[in-house]
Amino acid sequence: MASQEQLSAIKRAKVLMVGAGGIGCELLKTLALSGFQDIHIIDMDTIEVSNLNRQFLFRQSHVGQSKAKVARDAVLRFRPNISITPYHANVKESRFNVDFFKEFDVVLNGLDNLDARRHVNRLCLAAGIPLVESGTTGFLGQVTVHLKGKTECYECQPKPAPKTYPVCTITSTPSKFVHCIVWAKDLLFAKLFGDKNQENDLNVHSSDTANSSEHSEDVFECRKDEDIERYGRRIYDHVFGHNIEVALSNEETWKNRNKPRPIYSKDVLPEEQTKENGNEEKGCAADDVSAMVSLSLKNPQDIWSLVENSRVFLEALRLFFLKREKDIGNLTFDKDDQLAVEFVTAAANIRASSFGIPLHSLFEAKGIAGNIVHAVATTNAIIAGLIVIEAIKVLQKDNNNYRMTYCLEHPSRKLLLMPVEPYEPNRSCYVCSETPLSLEVNTQRCKLRDFVEKIIKAKLGMNFPLIMQGASILYEVGEDLEEDMVVIYAANLEKALSELPSPVTSGSVLTVEDLQQEFSCSINIKHREEFDEEKEPDGMLLSGWVEAPVDKDNNKPIGNDESTSNALPSMETLDGDKDDEIQETSEVVEAFAGKKRKLSEVSEVTAPDPSGPSSINQNKPEKLDIDDEDDELIISDDWESFTKKKKL
Amino acid sequence: MDGEELTEQETALYDRQIRVWGADAQRRLSKSHILVCGMKGTVAEFCKNIVLAGVGSVTLVDDRIVTDESLSVNFLILPHENHYNGKTLAEVCCDSLKEFNHMVHVAVETGDISTFGVEFFEKFDAVIISCCSLGKKKLINQKCRKLSKRVAFYTVECRGSCGEMFVDLLDYKYSKKKLEETIECQIEYPSFEEAISVPWRALPRRVSKLYFAMRVIEQFEDVEGRNPGETTIADLPGVLKLRKELCETNSLDESQIPDALLERLLTDTREFPPVCAIIGGILGQEVIKAISGKGDPLKNFFFFDAMDGKGLIEDISGPSTRS
Numbered sequence: 001m002a003s004q005e006q007l008s009a010i011k012r013a014k015v016l017m018v019g020a021g022g023i024g025c026e027l028l029k030t031l032a033l034s035g036f037q038d039i040h041i042i043d044m045d046t047i048e049v050s051n052l053n054r055q056f057l058f059r060q061s062h063v064g065q066s067k068a069k070v071a072r073d074a075v076l077r078f079r080p081n082i083s084i085t086p087y088h089a090n091v092k093e094s095r096f097n098v099d100f101f102k103e104f105d106v107v108l109n110g111l112d113n114l115d116a117r118r119h120v121n122r123l124c125l126a127a128g129i130p131l132v133e134s135g136t137t138g139f140l141g142q143v144t145v146h147l148k149g150k151t152e153c154y155e156c157q158p159k160p161a162p163k164t165y166p167v168c169t170i171t172s173t174p175s176k177f178v179h180c181i182v183w184a185k186d187l188l189f190a191k192l193f194g195d196k197n198q199e200n201d202l203n204v205h206s207s208d209t210a211n212s213s214e215h216s217e218d219v220f221e222c223r224k225d226e227d228i229e230r231y232g233r234r235i236y237d238h239v240f241g242h243n244i245e246v247a248l249s250n251e252e253t254w255k256n257r258n259k260p261r262p263i264y265s266k267d268v269l270p271e272e273q274t275k276e277n278g279n280e281e282k283g284c285a286a287d288d289v290s291a292m293v294s295l296s297l298k299n300p301q302d303i304w305s306l307v308e309n310s311r312v313f314l315e316a317l318r319l320f321f322l323k324r325e326k327d328i329g330n331l332t333f334d335k336d337d338q339l340a341v342e343f344v345t346a347a348a349n350i351r352a353s354s355f356g357i358p359l360h361s362l363f364e365a366k367g368i369a370g371n372i373v374h375a376v377a378t379t380n381a382i383i384a385g386l387i388v389i390e391a392i393k394v395l396q397k398d399n400n401n402y403r404m405t406y407c408l409e410h411p412s413r414k415l416l417l418m419p420v421e422p423y424e425p426n427r428s429c430y431v432c433s434e435t436p437l438s439l440e441v442n443t444q445r446c447k448l449r450d451f452v453e454k455i456i457k458a459k460l461g462m463n464f465p466l467i468m469q470g471a472s473i474l475y476e477v478g479e480d481l482e483e484d485m486v487v488i489y490a491a492n493l494e495k496a497l498s499e500l501p502s503p504v505t506s507g508s509v510l511t512v513e514d515l516q517q518e519f520s521c522s523i524n525i526k527h528r529e530e531f532d533e534e535k536e537p538d539g540m541l542l543s544g545w546v547e548a549p550v551d552k553d554n555n556k557p558i559g560n561d562e563s564t565s566n567a568l569p570s571m572e573t574l575d576g577d578k579d580d581e582i583q584e585t586s587e588v589v590e591a592f593a594g595k596k597r598k599l600s601e602v603s604e605v606t607a608p609d610p611s612g613p614s615s616i617n618q619n620k621p622e623k624l625d626i627d628d629e630d631d632e633l634i635i636s637d638d639w640e641s642f643t644k645k646k647k648l
Numbered sequence: 649m650d651g652e653e654l655t656e657q658e659t660a661l662y663d664r665q666i667r668v669w670g671a672d673a674q675r676r677l678s679k680s681h682i683l684v685c686g687m688k689g690t691v692a693e694f695c696k697n698i699v700l701a702g703v704g705s706v707t708l709v710d711d712r713i714v715t716d717e718s719l720s721v722n723f724l725i726l727p728h729e730n731h732y733n734g735k736t737l738a739e740v741c742c743d744s745l746k747e748f749n750h751m752v753h754v755a756v757e758t759g760d761i762s763t764f765g766v767e768f769f770e771k772f773d774a775v776i777i778s779c780c781s782l783g784k785k786k787l788i789n790q791k792c793r794k795l796s797k798r799v800a801f802y803t804v805e806c807r808g809s810c811g812e813m814f815v816d817l818l819d820y821k822y823s824k825k826k827l828e829e830t831i832e833c834q835i836e837y838p839s840f841e842e843a844i845s846v847p848w849r850a851l852p853r854r855v856s857k858l859y860f861a862m863r864v865i866e867q868f869e870d871v872e873g874r875n876p877g878e879t880t881i882a883d884l885p886g887v888l889k890l891r892k893e894l895c896e897t898n899s900l901d902e903s904q905i906p907d908a909l910l911e912r913l914l915t916d917t918r919e920f921p922p923v924c925a926i927i928g929g930i931l932g933q934e935v936i937k938a939i940s941g942k943g944d945p946l947k948n949f950f951f952f953d954a955m956d957g958k959g960l961i962e963d964i965s966g967p968s969t970r971s
Contacts, residue, residue: 034920050663052661053663053700053702054700078726080727301671367667372663372667373664375668377696377701377932381693381697381926381932382925385922385924388921388922388925389922409943416950416959416961417926418958419958
């Protein structure tokens with residue numbers, strides 16, 4: 001049990017938990033058992049069936065209810081006299097501002113997305129409150145501690161960005177199943193069932209021009225008197241037959257690639273096959289409608305043949321039009337929408353078949369399309385225990401003993417739980433070290449809107465930005481803006497940078513702030529005429545912002561949704577002992593770049609410790625040199641010169 | 649693998665974990681029977697984990713009555729008199745565990761586990777014991793080993809900020825996929841008695857000090873006839889004396905079992921909830937691996953010390969079973 005002084009620190013503490021899911025449930029339980037008496041918990045989600053295998057505070061009867069509230073109720077049952085305050089809300093809401101965060105002694109994250117993590121990181125920095133971060137995927141997990149000024153902040157080390165794929169790979173030259181999924185989900189499904197006004201690259205080929213879009217509208221619309229089955233086959237033939245033939249006509253594309261084969265419905269499913277509709281009428285509410293049920297395909301783990309996939313494709317499409325007509329036109333893909341998953345699986349598989357890519361089961365396809373994070377209770381429980389241990393150290397201001405702890409699937413030098421000393425803050429971290437960033441952009445062509453969307457929001461993670469040049473505000477978002485300002489800002493968005501009321505040109509310095517995150521940084525603008533369409537599809541290059549190395553395939557992106565597996569990078573064990581079954585959604589770590597370590601004042605008591613990666617030297621004397629040798633991160637030139645200057 | 653498929657309910661509920669270990673492993677889990685003895689905090693955590701994982705059944709053994717201490721670290725016990733009054737620890741935990749997963753059969757077995765015959769253990773695929781004396785650990789382990797079928801055996805013990813786990817999978821064969829190949833693996837485990845009989849001087853130099861410290865306290869309790877966990881700081885002189893003797897017998901320097909460590913273990917005798925969660929989690933994973941036949945099981949001790957934050961594996965085995 002904890003010592004007396006630990007106990008009193010625990011009793012007095014006011015703790016904020018962000019997230020009441022997999023880690024959250026385990027964490028809340030362990031905090032309560034450990035003697036914490038004042039816990040606040042924020043979570044915007046409601047409970048789903050797939051949560052119940054690990055979020056043990058929830059029951060079947062709770063499905064649909066607020067996670068934060070139900071978690072609170074469940075824990076109060078075995079600790080009735082403590083205070084747990086739930087918030088069924090998004091942590092990004094304005095009421096969770098710096099003043100709110102300042103009330104707490106420590107913040108504990110149990111989140112599943114990068115965006116929210118960055119947001120909380122900034123608020124903790126602004127409030128000066130310690131943050132304990134964590135993440136799990138399958139058997140892997142980690143816990144890290146962040147104290148402003150003493151350790152790295154959460155953003156000091158780059159986190160892998162969500163995986164994206166080039167347009168042409170998706171529309172013309174898929175080589176992996178995931179490419180087919182993205183096509184089926186973001187293009188075909190979106191085209192048929194989503195918002196008609198959305199731009200859609202479905203008929204885009206490298207040689208096509210925009211004038212085909214008029215024609216394509218007709219193709220995908222169901223005609224007034226058209227039989228649904230006819231319509232389905234028409235769509236099938238268009239995307240799997242006609243479009244492939246068109247692609248094949250461009251010889252250049254296929255010089256070094258295997259050619260796809262066009263597939264026509266009449267060849268796969270001869271006309272006279274009228275489906276066995278027997279099962280369909282069995283009391284379906286609109287929500288329960290399923291092509292699999294209708295076709296008696298029972299096992300989601302089965303890999304369907306081309307014929308079966310084609311049947312599912314047509315049946316799913318038919319069912320959407322017959323039973324869910326009102327949804328058509330406003331659907332976005334939802335992994336919990338059975339019919340949508342069936343449709344996307346079938347479509348992806350037919351496309352895969354065409355391109356000679358191995359087919360996948362619905363179970364597998366759903367995981368890829370839905371960015372499902374595989375998860376078990378045990379890892380979450382272990383991580384929760386480790387979080388509480390760090391939280392207690394934080395409360396006691398036990399500065400020399402904070403640890404980042406990695407939970408490994410395969411032991412490294414006998415260790416399954418590997419503690420590592422936290423790193424010092426990254427002096428070029430634009431979030432916690434206020435280092436200016438640089439942006440190369442064509443100031444005459446680039447509109448403010450693109451700058452805001454692609455740089456400020458997407459890359460810098462600001463939600464409510466304020467952009468200024470000197471004393472001029474170029475753009476801001478807020479609730480109580482004057483009407484005429486709103487008009488001006490809207491107009492500014494459409495202007496090129498150099499044409500703004502306060503012109504942004506080479507040499508301009510912009511200050512960008514997010515008032516809610518109390519985070520600001522400056523960006524030095526450099527004009528550049530040309531950008532490589534392949535390598536710099538955004539037409540902008542941001543430097544000083546350290547990004548994890550991405551796929552060299554990554555040019556103009558068609559996104560897969562933001563991966564929820566942006567849990568902290570999963571570990572590749574140090575002995576190079578890779579688990580070959582790690583799924584594609586797990587990210588590979590770059591954690592052990594040879595950076596400066598946190599300097600401990602008390603040296604290790606025992607003999608040189610065999611634990612930890614070889615790049616860590618626990619006994620390293622107080623040196624200010626930065627050893628870049630093991631550094632695999634992309635470091636901008638600015639950083640190196642900056643640090644060299646510092647030494648002199 | 650037998651052709652029985654997972655039900656729709658199982659597929660929906662277990663979706664996220666099937667993505668970790670596969671449908672076959674899930675099927676095997678659903679047919680497994682687990683025996684658990686000694687319902688303290690760590691074991692409560694473990695039970696929660698395997699019930700959520702979807703094992704076939706969990707049988708609980710613990711006739712002790714609920715006390716304040718058991719309430720303090722065991723979240724399966726609700727602090728309402730009518731919840732636990734008149735019931736044993738096993739009964740109260742059984743009621744709570746059932747709620748976590750209706751597909752798992754949770755039951756209670758009364759009586760002293762050391763009196764159960766060998767045939768009793770044959771019903772199970774894994775046996776986990778905690779809060780047991782040295783004698784009991786050896787006895788149960790032997791009974792399990794006598795069976796013709798393999799019954800995985802585990803002990804677990806947490807004291808304050810430390811925890812220890814032991815695994816005996818007898819002669820364990822399993823296969824794993826590396827790239828496109830399937831590799832056949834085999835690991836031989838020593839029994840608990842064999843493991844702790846390995847002379848200390850024969851062990852690798854850097855074996856965790858916690859291993860030795862736990863053995864000293866275990867021996868002390870055995871010699872003094874104490875119930876597990878009842879040794880306290882008042883017993884320190886006696887424990888230190890025993891340490892001296894054991895070290896002399898084993899030609900081990902006493903500094904390998906630091907005073908500070910023993911003091912800690914005797915001062916914090918209660919379980920520490922974060923450590924319960926960690927050890928209960930590791931134990932859960934190990935049992936799932938052994939039942940499903942998937943994944944490298946650890947051999948054969950696991951230690952955690954919140955003081956240094958390391959969770960490490962020690963292979964304590966004689967030359968015949970040393971990996």
